[in-house]
Amino acid sequence: MSHVTRYVPAVSAGQPVTVKVDALPELTLKGEVESIGALFEERSGDVTYPVKIRLLEADPRLRWGMTVAVPFEK
DSSP states (O other): TTTGGGGGGGTTOOEEEEEETTTTTEEEEEEEEEOOOOEEEEETEEEOEEEEEEEEEEEEOOTTTTTTEBBBBB
């Protein structure tokens, strides 16, 4: 079992998140979990579940493909 999968039960739709964009370290955006994929994906040996995040805020500097960190709040 991958270390990634152990967090899946703690994530739920509607849960608040904070999105931090690597390329824009000064930018922090609020969002919420929209959905969690039912099927896993294997990436570099880790089992992951795709999570769709709906941003509650926007910034015109955001671009598709930017790397972000999304800590899941309780």
